Each structure stands twice: as C-alpha cells, then as structure tokens.
Amino acid sequence: MDFFHVPVLRDEVLKNLKLKSGGIYVDCTLGGAGHSREILERTTPSGRLIGIDQDPQALKAAREKLEQFGERVITVQSNFSRLSAVLQELNISEVDGVLFDLGVSSPQLDNPERGFSYMHDAPLDMRMSPENPLAAKELINELPASELSSIISEYGEERWASRIAKFIVEEREKKPLTTTLELVEVIKKAIPAGARRTGPHPAKRTFQAIRIAVNKELDILKDSFGQALEVLRPGGRLCVITFHSLEDRITKEVFKYMAKDCVCPPELPVCKCDKKKEVKIITRKPVTASEEELEQNPRARSAKLRVAEKIG
Numbered sequence: 001m002d003f004f005h006v007p008v009l010r011d012e013v014l015k016n017l018k019l020k021s022g023g024i025y026v027d028c029t030l031g032g033a034g035h036s037r038e039i040l041e042r043t044t045p046s047g048r049l050i051g052i053d054q055d056p057q058a059l060k061a062a063r064e065k066l067e068q069f070g071e072r073v074i075t076v077q078s079n080f081s082r083l084s085a086v087l088q089e090l091n092i093s094e095v096d097g098v099l100f101d102l103g104v105s106s107p108q109l110d111n112p113e114r115g116f117s118y119m120h121d122a123p124l125d126m127r128m129s130p131e132n133p134l135a136a137k138e139l140i141n142e143l144p145a146s147e148l149s150s151i152i153s154e155y156g157e158e159r160w161a162s163r164i165a166k167f168i169v170e171e172r173e174k175k176p177l178t179t180t181l182e183l184v185e186v187i188k189k190a191i192p193a194g195a196r197r198t199g200p201h202p203a204k205r206t207f208q209a210i211r212i213a214v215n216k217e218l219d220i221l222k223d224s225f226g227q228a229l230e231v232l233r234p235g236g237r238l239c240v241i242t243f244h245s246l247e248d249r250i251t252k253e254v255f256k257y258m259a260k261d262c263v264c265p266p267e268l269p270v271c272k273c274d275k276k277k278e279v280k281i282i283t284r285k286p287v288t289a290s291e292e293e294l295e296q297n298p299r300a301r302s303a304k305l306r307v308a309e310k311i312g
Contacts (some may be wrong), residue, residue: 007034008300009241012287013099014038016307017237022046023096024229026087028080028224029053033062035099040069050095051075052086054129079129081220085225096236098228100127101244102221104211116211118203121181126211134212140183141176145169155218155246156209164190164206180207208244218246225254229278234312237282243302248286255281255308282307 007013013035017025019042027036030051041047050065051073053059059077064072076086077129080100087095104116115125115136143151145165154163166191168177177183184203188196196202212218213222228238242248257263258279286304293300 006297006299007032007038008101008297008303009287009293009305010035012213012305013239013241014042016239016282016287017097018235018303019043019047020096024048024050024092025097025099026083026092026228027051027099027101028097028228029099029101030062030075031055031058031101033065035101036062036073037065039099040066040072047072048100049073050087052078052080052083052093054079054131056130079220080224081181081227083224084231087231093231094233094236095231096233097239098236099239099241100224100233101241102217102247103241111139115180116207118180118184118201118207121133121179123185124178124180126207126214128215132215134214136214137176137178139210139214140168141172145255150153151213152206152209154209155203155212156207157245158205158209160191160195161206166190183207212246218250221247221250222254225251229258229310231295232310234310238279238308238310240306242286242304242306248304248306251306252286255279255306258308277311279308279310282309 017039019039021043023043025039025043025047027039027049030036030053033051036049036051040047049072051062053062054077056077059075063075066075074090078086087093112120112122112170115170124135124140124142126136148168149162149165151165152158164187167186171177171186177186187203189208193203225238225240232238240251242251259277259281260275261277262273263275264271264273283306286306289300289303
C-alpha cells in the first residue's frame with residue numbers, strides 16, 4: 001500500500017511550531033510523515049525530529065520518505081501515550097515542539113483491509129496497532145447492549161445509539177458479525193428511513209465510535225498532553241489537530257486548565273491548590289483550513305488546530 005497522506009493545516013502547523021535550526025521536535029502521530037518532512041526541511045541543517053506511530057505500515061513508509069535526513073530523524077513504533085518513556089529511552093530531556101495530528105490517516109481509511117471504512121467490505125478490525133488485542137469484531141459481538149449503546153452515543157454522538165445497539169445484539173444472536181458491510185446493514189436497518197435521507201452516511205457516527213473505543217483514543221489524550229507539556233522547553237509549542245468535537249473539547253479543556261493560575265472553588269478566600277499557570281494559549285479560537293486547502297483536500301474540513309506555548 002502506498003502510504004501517501006496529505007498533511008492538513010500544514011502551513012499553519014509549521015508557523016505555530018516556531019521552528020528553528022537546531023531545535024528538537026516530536027511528531028506523536030507520524031503517519032505519512034507529511035508534517036515531519038516539512039519540519040525537517042525547515043530546520044536544516046541541524047534540526048532533529050522524533051516520529052512516533054503505532055502503525056507499522058505507516059512507520060515503514062515514513063522511514064523511506066525521511067531516509068534522506070539520516071540521523072536527524074528517529075522513528076519509534078509506540079503509542080503516544082508513552083511519549084515521556086520514548087524520550088527517556090532516547091536520552092532526550094527537553095524538546096522545542098510537540099505535534100499531535102489526531103484521528104485516522106487517509107491511507108488507513110482508504111485501505112479496505114484495515115476495516116476502518118464503512119464504504120468497503122472488510123474484516124471488522126479498526127485497530128491502529130496490530131499489537132492491540134481488541135479488534136472491532138470482539139467489541140461488536142461481545143459487549144452487552146447497554147455498553148454498546150453508551151459507546152455509540154458518547155463517542156459517536158449518535159441519536160439512534162440504543163436502537164442500533166439493540167439491532168446489533170439481535171443480529172449477532174443469529175450469527176456473529178464479522179465484516180464491515182454486515183455491520184453497515186444492521187445500522188441501516190436500525191435507523192428509520194426518514195433519518196437516513198439527510199446528513200452523513202448512516203454508519204459514519206457508529207464507525208467513529210467503535211474505532212475510538214477499540215483504540216482508546218480519547219482515554220489517553222489528557223495524560224499525553226500532560227507528558228508533552230513536561231518535556232517542552234519554556235517557549236516550546238504544543239500543537240494539536242483534532243477532527244471531531246470530542247477530541248477538540250478535550251484539547252480545549254486541557255489547555256484552559258494548563259493556562260489557569262488557580263483551580264480552587266470561587267468561594268475560597270485564599271488559594272490552597274498551588275496550581276500555577278503553565279501555558280499561554282496561542283489560539284483563542286481553533287485554526288481551520290482555508291478555502292484553497294479545502295478545494296485540494298476536502299478531508300481537512302473538520303480539522304481544527306489548537307496551540308499552547310509553555311511558560312516558565
């Protein structure tokens with residue numbers, strides 16, 4: 001598979017990272033290495049980059065694309081929830097910028113074998129890392145209806161979540177659901193015809209929810225952002241690109257907390273929390289794609305960039 005991926009908000013990311021020659025930068029979601037390649041080119045001759053990705057296919061392709069930069073780039077197969085440990089293993093104590101480009105890359109979506117897409121028939125997988133013991137098939141066929149409904153409602157923001165979960169359980173009692181299109185058909189049956197006529201594909205929200213649950217995408221965000229803050233030098237930038245409201249909401253809340261001087265209840269006359277302001281928020285409103293970028297890459301439509309700068 002050709003792991004070609006158009007980096008979203010490329011120019012906005014490069015500008016907000018405040019790149020400098022000799023700086024050390026971390027791309028926590030290396031993917032197709034689009035952002036990383038630009039970072040390395042713009043920090044010539046001595047800038048360094050650490051690229052982390054849990055997908056071995058993405059890493060293999062990225063290593064080939066970044067081969068020309070030699071020892072200036074280090075790639076690591078891992079989840080970004082291990083950011084601190086990865087840098088410690090590399091004997092790197094501080095970095096100048098950290099980038100999280102969240103969500104699923106275009107090659108993962110477009111490769112039917114990965115099971116991310118509701119447009120192609122494939123095994124129900126959706127794992128970003130083959131080392132993940134839980135695939136979508138196990139989740140769909142083993143969780144009780146109440147848990148399935150909660151996942152689809154919370155992670156997919158799907159109004160028909162309980163009905164979809166009920167139909168899934170009824171269908172799997174006849175035979176296990178093993179492919180993406182089998183799941184799509186169940187979802188279509190569960191959502192009333194009138195509701196299917198408008199809005200996105202009827203399976204879009206459910207597939208998003210299952211993917212998030214399989215990969216624990218939201219569970220690791222807060223802690224990972226905290227790790228990024230710890231390893232940033234004062235003046236270093238943390239850039240986060242999100243693709244749906246759940247990710248964006250978590251990013252916004254974490255940045256607001258990091259930027260607060262006190263988190264005590266307002267009725268307390270004296271601060272007792274000892275919380276200190278750790279960052280300056282650079283983007284009061286998220287940065288979105290320009291019309292020019294949207295014409296070239298429609299998948300950038302839902303992308304939002306938030307940026308914080310470490311103080312100290």
